[in-house]
Amino acid sequence: MSYVRSAIRHPDAEKNALGYTRKEYEGAISSLCAGCGHDSISSAIITVCFEMDLEPHRIVKLSGIGCSSKTPAYFLGKSHGFNSVHGRMPSVATGANMANRDLIYIGVSGDGDTASIGIGQFAHVVRRNLNMVYIVMNNGCYGLTKGQDSATADKGSKTKKGSPVVLESIDLCEMAIQGGAGFVARGFSGDKKQMIMMLKAAISHTGLAFVDIVSPCVSFNNVPSSTKSYTWVREHMEASHTFDFIPYCQEISTDYTNGKTTPITLHDGSTIKICKVKNGTDITRRSSAIAELEKAKEQQHILTGVLYLDPDSKDTHEVLGTSAIPLNSMTEKELCPGNELLAKVNDSFR
């Protein structure tokens, strides 16, 4: 295990449009267990931000408590971060976003942090459709307290030391679709290519982009009896659609041979091209998106990909009609009504 990341990089390391190398997007060295799915997700986030030419300091990363919530330290070292309290990342993200709408907000949480202690905050940030990417690194267990079942552990699934789960699991993607998130996707930390496309589309979307990523816990929940293990997921994964994300300004060059693609334009002008490999499910309809998830579950499949997308999604600022100028930049001039008006207020209390 390495303790220090080497500062030396290849002099010809690839640079993005801002002239930054991947290094500018990296964070501190991870202290998670070797092979942890979360590290692959961190790596995908680094790649996504690098390839999308995002300015690191214009990104805000937020998290709650747990293994997953530690990861913001391991990516985007030049970004501001907020490691808040257990299950409460969504409210802190809401406040930060309302204060400055010009930054990109990436929230990272886990299944304990979101599906149990933070389920109320999760449901409501989704309902507000806050403009952020909300990633759940979902391993079906509490890693940091050594392997207790979480609320996303599937009924019948069994961790390394536990007995089969007797309660129903919570499907966060279904909840997010019902609650009003404009973008809902599910990925697998073992499928980096899909993760990267999914996260790029999530960042381009305006409104709440919820991305649930099954991310095995190698220490406590990576046994064949667990539905959150590498082997189980690989064997039962099914892509809802193959899709490609085409950033704004980039030529659409992706070649879909069967010609059955549907382009959906996102808020920033970029496009998602959905290739309908299956029965032509419309991912812009809530009811069919949920039906597909349930159907896959019956067949013991994990449906991955972009599951739901509302191209007309309105975020909190738009719904509430807040100023286009970030509220944190306003001064006495915009904010203080002055003593003359106060004198009038006084008069109405006489």
Add this chain to the structure above:
Amino acid sequence: MKIRRVNDFVIRFANVNGSGSASANDLLAKTIFRLGVPINPYNIFPSNIQGLPTWFEVRISEKGYLGRRGGVDFIVAVNGQTLRQDYDMVQPGGYFLYDSTRKLPDEYRREDITVIDIPLTRLCNEEFSDPRLQQLLKNIIYIGAVSALLDIPLDTVSQAILKQFKKKPKLAKPNIQALKIGFDYACAHHSNSCGLSIRSSTAVGDRILMDGNTAAGLGALYAGATVVGWYPITPSTSVIETFERFANLYRVDKESGKKNFTVIQAEDELAAIGIAIGAGWSGARAFTATSGPGLSLMTEFLGLAYFAEIPIVLVNVQRCGPSTGMPTRTQQADILASAYSSHGDTRNVLLFPRDPHECFQMTADAFDLADRLQTPVIVMSDLDLGMNNHLCEALHWDDKRKYDRGKVMSAEDLEALTEPWGRYLDVDGDGICYRTYPGTHPDKGAYVTRGTSHNEYAAYTEENQAYERGMKRLMGKWNTARCLVPRPEITIRKKGSKIAALYFGTTTDAAREALDQLESSSIFINEMRIRAYPFQKEVFDFINQHDIVFVIEQNRDSQMKILLSGGCRVSPGRLIAVTHFNGLPITAIIIRNQIHTALLNRKLKQQ
């Protein structure tokens, strides 16, 4: 003997809640206030929307004593559920007005009071046929009768009605008609039966009649608060509702129609304060308001804001605890829970407003303090102050005033640094470090804010010395806070007197009245009004200059006394608790009696 007094009595209305009585009673209170006579109206209401007993009490005091007096001189009893209780509580020599459409039962036989019978229901039903209107106008009929009995000119009350219904002139007509019915009936049947009277005065002066929550909401608006997270809870709800109402008037950009503020009704109090913290961290002025159980729910986040050093303002409108307690009754019982809110070594700055004027000032100042100190600042209002109208000085804003945003690094500041920047590095030696807002500079000033232990450069650490250094620095900052918060108000009634009293917040008016009364019996008690926590040196000096100090407060456990003893700078034996905690505001009589008894016991012991 009838009580005969001018501009100095207590009148109480006994009603059923949800019957429209509140606005009728308020109408009379406003009328007296507009005649220039100081009043203190107080609403005793249930945690219920319709059908339970509610009382509205107005203390009228030409001398300007604005605390609750205790005792009732005149009662308007229109609630059958509490008729007996209301009948029994009238002071000897007082007046009992009731709806004589139903005869008073035979066992009501007090001979020491004057019973005034007015057939309110009959008069009302004879004149008005709409059942909903009947219920509302019955209230106005008794207001008419009371006005006549108290010698208030009919025209003055009519003017108040016209003002109240300015936007709905159609409704003014039947109201004025009802008013006249009551007024005429009282003149015809009860002239000269009441010895209480209102005479116009100049005692009110320039003052306004406002509730503390309105003032706090305005304070936040003037201080530039832009992000509000909140969850409705009695009695703090109207702080946010007022903020939003005035913000919609004064904070909407004329050209774009967009709001220069946002109010987010959260899913609970945890999220409410979380939103404020996220916004405060990001450089917006943010606040929330809560009460009782809401404060308990916010404790974890308060600890985060203290430890990660994020400015937020919390308006705590205290109510009766513990647990759900009495949600519609008042107390000052969150002192310790607020001061030490959260696990671990946590201390929060508290401000104690005494009236709406100070609610405005202190809420506005709280934003400067929070930004300067990078920590939560809690404005300690209460239900009495927050939800009732109080006579207070008119609000004022100095247009030259600049918001103090504290130590914030701009991109240029970061650029000019020669040493590496550390978020928790105490450069100036006052315990307050320099912070940055997210997104300030491409490669300087970014850090991860966390509730876990961190070193001077905001890096996660479990190194014991680094943790200890951080905690000690926070104590240094606490000492800086001591110099910045409002100073106590000290009044020396007699130089060299060894007896003193201290009080804070809404106890002030009753305490001063009690001390005035004691002074008139030649007991001179010096006084100090505490306005903030942490306490300054002069608070301890004042206490140590006296042999005994009464600590007057509205909670069972003498929480302020405990807080004062906590610093070990006063000997606890010096402090004598004067407490009141039944949910109604403390009165001068209660304070006077407790001080009297304590002084007597002390004398007996010394003999």
